[in-house]
Amino acid sequence: MSKLQQRLMRELQQNRNIKIVKTAEWCIPIRTVDVTYEPVRRSTMDVLMTMLLLSIQEADFGSTQELSELLLVDPLFIEDLTSLMVRVGLMKNEEDYFRLTEKGQQQLEQGVFEEELEVEASTLYFSPCHQSFLTIDVNNDEYDELPELYRYVDREAEQQEQFEESLIMAALQEVDEEETGNSQKIIARIVQVEAQQINDSPCLEFVLYDKEQEILFVRVWNTILNQWDHHLEQQLTDKEQLIWREQYL
Numbered sequence: 001m002s003k004l005q006q007r008l009m010r011e012l013q014q015n016r017n018i019k020i021v022k023t024a025e026w027c028i029p030i031r032t033v034d035v036t037y038e039p040v041r042r043s044t045m046d047v048l049m050t051m052l053l054l055s056i057q058e059a060d061f062g063s064t065q066e067l068s069e070l071l072l073v074d075p076l077f078i079e080d081l082t083s084l085m086v087r088v089g090l091m092k093n094e095e096d097y098f099r100l101t102e103k104g105q106q107q108l109e110q111g112v113f114e115e116e117l118e119v120e121a122s123t124l125y126f127s128p129c130h131q132s133f134l135t136i137d138v139n140n141d142e143y144d145e146l147p148e149l150y151r152y153v154d155r156e157a158e159q160q161e162q163f164e165e166s167l168i169m170a171a172l173q174e175v176d177e178e179e180t181g182n183s184q185k186i187i188a189r190i191v192q193v194e195a196q197q198i199n200d201s202p203c204l205e206f207v208l209y210d211k212e213q214e215i216l217f218v219r220v221w222n223t224i225l226n227q228w229d230h231h232l233e234q235q236l237t238d239k240e241q242l243i244w245r246e247q248y249l
Helices: 002-012 047-058 064-071 075-087 102-110 165-175 230-248
Strands: 018-044 091-094 097-100 112-116 120-127 178-180 183-210 215-222
Touching (some): 002 018, 002 183, 047 097, 047 102, 097 102, 102 112, 120 165, 183 230
Antiparallel strands (some): 018 120, 091 097, 178 183, 183 215
């Protein structure tokens, strides 16, 4: 930790008008959360698929051969496409005719094609101090001796095990973001959420005095993010700016 602290101090004092008046080390709690979810592949519906669905919507077709002759496409190709669309629930075979399902009607109107993928699992990291999931730096250092807990930790929030689905969906989408050509992988449904252990993550605090502007401000380095943490800086500023003025001015 000392090497990191020294590096940050050198960085902060590159401006000769900046003086460090306080340094501190503390930890924030990080809750590990295991999530299983159902993703789907969403893409723009291609011309052939659109024509096939429109044809089935407008007339009665009982075989892929009839659709092949209408659309002038190889029967094997039409058979593969209809099999796919039956499998994903866009159409069904009813009374010896192909029929659009409600899902197929909706996707045809929207011009999109959604294919369900296998259930997946991911590990997320929730910070009670931020009230959000953090995208951590997997290359951050580990420390044998951890400093004391952050002085403004909300104890009730620290024990939180239930999380807003919108927060989980946004965090998963950021972790599992994948886009290829005109297709995009999106999270369709959360299957299960399990809150696991809480680990402490160190932060480095620097209270600074700008002699030229005669102002006090704080910088906080969050090691799990491997960057300056503006949320914690704002929190400390709101709570302690008057105290800094009394102590250091």
